[in-house]
Amino acid sequence: MSRIETDICIIGAGSGGLSVAAGAVQMGADVVLIEGHKMGGDCLNYGCVPSKALLAAAHKAHQTAQAAFGTEGHAAAPDFAAAKDHVRAAIETIAPVDSQERFEGLGVRVIRAQARFLSDTELQAGEHVITARRFVIATGSRPLVPPIPGLDATPHYTNETIFALRERPEHLIIIGGGPIGLELAQAHRRLGCRVTVLEGHKALGKDDPEAVALVLDHLRGEGIEIVEGAEVSATSGSEGAIRVETKEGEVFDGTHLLVAVGRQVNVDALDLDKAHVGHARTGVTVDSGLRSTNKRVYAVGDAAGGMQFTHVAGYHAGVIIRPMLFGLPAKARTDHIPRATYTDPELAQVGLTEVEARKQHGSRLFVARAEFAHNDRAIATAQTTGFAKVMVVRGRPVGATIVGPQAGELIQIWALAIANRLKMSAVAGMVAPYPTLGEINKRAAGAYFSPKLFDSPMVKHVVRFVQRWL
Numbered sequence: 001m002s003r004i005e006t007d008i009c010i011i012g013a014g015s016g017g018l019s020v021a022a023g024a025v026q027m028g029a030d031v032v033l034i035e036g037h038k039m040g041g042d043c044l045n046y047g048c049v050p051s052k053a054l055l056a057a058a059h060k061a062h063q064t065a066q067a068a069f070g071t072e073g074h075a076a077a078p079d080f081a082a083a084k085d086h087v088r089a090a091i092e093t094i095a096p097v098d099s100q101e102r103f104e105g106l107g108v109r110v111i112r113a114q115a116r117f118l119s120d121t122e123l124q125a126g127e128h129v130i131t132a133r134r135f136v137i138a139t140g141s142r143p144l145v146p147p148i149p150g151l152d153a154t155p156h157y158t159n160e161t162i163f164a165l166r167e168r169p170e171h172l173i174i175i176g177g178g179p180i181g182l183e184l185a186q187a188h189r190r191l192g193c194r195v196t197v198l199e200g201h202k203a204l205g206k207d208d209p210e211a212v213a214l215v216l217d218h219l220r221g222e223g224i225e226i227v228e229g230a231e232v233s234a235t236s237g238s239e240g241a242i243r244v245e246t247k248e249g250e251v252f253d254g255t256h257l258l259v260a261v262g263r264q265v266n267v268d269a270l271d272l273d274k275a276h277v278g279h280a281r282t283g284v285t286v287d288s289g290l291r292s293t294n295k296r297v298y299a300v301g302d303a304a305g306g307m308q309f310t311h312v313a314g315y316h317a318g319v320i321i322r323p324m325l326f327g328l329p330a331k332a333r334t335d336h337i338p339r340a341t342y343t344d345p346e347l348a349q350v351g352l353t354e355v356e357a358r359k360q361h362g363s364r365l366f367v368a369r370a371e372f373a374h375n376d377r378a379i380a381t382a383q384t385t386g387f388a389k390v391m392v393v394r395g396r397p398v399g400a401t402i403v404g405p406q407a408g409e410l411i412q413i414w415a416l417a418i419a420n421r422l423k424m425s426a427v428a429g430m431v432a433p434y435p436t437l438g439e440i441n442k443r444a445a446g447a448y449f450s451p452k453l454f455d456s457p458m459v460k461h462v463v464r465f466v467q468r469w470l
Contacts, residue, residue: 002128004109006032008324009123009132011115011270014041016301016313017138018098023321025107032132033103034125036114040098041140042160043310044091050163051183053090055342057083058190062344078191080168087163117275120294134296134324137270137277137284138313141263141302148175154235154242156257159184169193169256173244175232176260177203179341182215184258185224186343195224196252198244200231204341208353211403214386215347227252263308280305288331290320298324307337335398336419340408345386348411351399351418357391366392368424370443372404377435381405388444390414395423400444406437413441424448 008024010017013035025031038045061078096102100110113126122131143158145151157165159180172188174181177199189195197203203226204212216226227250234245235257244252265283272278278285278293283305290298298320299305301313315337322330338350357365369389372378386404390397400414417427427445432438 004032004128004130006030006109006130006132008032008134008136009130010034010136010138011123012041012138012140012266012301012303013039013098013103013110014138014140014301014313015043015310016140016303016317017041017136018103019314019317020136020138020300020321021103021108022106023317024325025103027321027325029325031107032109032111032130034111034113034115034130035100036112036125039100039103040095042142044094044098046160046163048310049090049094050087051159051180051187052342053087054083054163054187054191055183057086058187059344061192062190080191081166083191084163084166114269116269116271117277118271120275121296123275132296134298135275136320136324137267137292137297137299137303138301139266139270139303140313141265141308143259144262144264145259146261148232148235150235151259154237154257155239156235156259158259162258165256169254171196171254172256172258173198173242173252173254174258174260175244176262177226177228178260178262179204179339181258181260182219182226182343183341184260185226186219186222189219189222189224194254196254197224197226198230198232198246198252199226199228201229203228204347207341207347207349208355208389208401208403210354211347211387211401214403215341215343215345218345218385219343263302265302265305267303289323289329290316290332291323304332307334307339309337309339312337336415338408338411338415340411342408345383345404346407347401347403348407349399349401350411350415351397352391353399353401354389354391357393357399361391361393361398364393366448368392368444368448370440370447372437372440374443375435375437375440377437377439378405380435383437388440390424390444390448392424392448395425396421397424397427402440404437404440410438410441413438 007030009032010021011034021031021033103110111125115123115125117123171194174185174197177197185195185197230246233247237243240255242254242257267279276294277297283303284292284299286292286299286304300316302308319330319332322328335351340348367389372386373384378384383405388402391399397417402410424445432442
């Protein structure tokens with residue numbers, strides 16, 4: 001058993017762990033990085049990258065099949081295996097950036113083994129016992145497989161296994177109507193599968209109901225069966241003959257089953273109690289600076305028990321670098337963190353939804369709104385479904401919802417505004433190139449000022465006075 005002493009020991013080589021490792025080692029810290037599975041973590045290998053690659057392939061197939069702008073579509077069956085080849089190629093292209101070789105080249109010592117704490121100051125990884133001044137838990141999460149009767153004996157997929165499937169399912173049943181479930185539903189539908197989505201409550205239940213309705217209407221219009229309030233009570237069968245039953249007595253038959261009901265944080269194998277690190281089912285217990293009950297130990301990303309997004313893990317890395325390397329205070333916040341569901345149309349959110357904002361701010365809230373139907377670029381490209389709405393309090397945005405083309409890109413300006421406490425005038429004063437979808441944000445900002453300018457008797461009085469005397 002070898003012993004290693006280091007400044008920072010990071011457990012997990014996903015987005016958060018890799019960001020901490022790269023930043024710390026390049027600023028002079030001695031860094032050990034431990035990864036018991038694949039470099040790049042869930043996002044690269046099973047999550048963001050493969051899902052968006054599969055969606056892109058499905059979108060191309062859908063565009064090819066559609067008749068539009070006076071041209072006829074080509075209805076040839078999509079090549080499901082070729083779509084999976086694109087997924088694999090995307091992963092392989094990005095993988096070198098997250099590779100062991102790259103990080104060792106930066107000066108990080110990489111150990112490929114499972115880690116577990118031995119005490120407040122030590123952990124074991126394989127044949128190594130590591131003592132560190134600071135530890136970072138960046139172990140991410142894995143698919144949650146609920147205790148549904150019969151599920152353990154029923155062949156099923158999760159996001160960790162579905163991308164390896166190369167034969168097109170005839171009828172894919174998806175348990176879970178969240179972002180993962182609906183993105184994969186649309187991808188598979190556009191690649192030629194029948195798809196049924198079973199959601200126990202409301203699909204995309206955390207998002208703005210008006211925006212969600214547009215997304216669900218579009219998905220149903222493409223032929224995806226979405227059943228809300230369908231709590232699964234049992235599963236049975238074999239691959240090619242899957243049966244799913246609900247508590248309401250409905251029975252759904254399909255050929256393949258995908259479980260997409262949420263995520264489970266990966267902290268159960270770390271022996272956190274031996275390090276006096278407080279934790280719960282949702283992750284490590286941390287303070288506003290992401291430090292655990294053991295002052296030597298930090299947690300980032302999914303392991304910190306909050307919002308489960310790759311970009312949050314990267315943001316957390318930047319937060320903890322300050323105290324670990326420079327002894328400077330830093331706190332994590334969530335109000336400026338955007339999220340996006342990459343269906344077509346896309347749905348993006350930052351800050352408070354309208355419902356949340358009305359509950360929190362009451363009569364002080366102003367909702368500024370703009371429609372894609374009035375955006376010239378959207379009209380030119382026949383993508384007029386959707387809207388942007390911004391929740392404004394005392395001249396500053398506190399939240400924004402965008403549903404429509406490229407919503408995940410367009411939400412970024414509101415994330416910037418909220419992060420930096422900019423006023424609506426900052427966006428209204430922006431000059432956007434014409435014609436672009438981004439003009440919808442400027443129009444939404446203008447909608448905040450329009451009543452003050454065009455509906456004000458005082459403004460009209462001043463204008464008439466000036467015109468009379470100048």
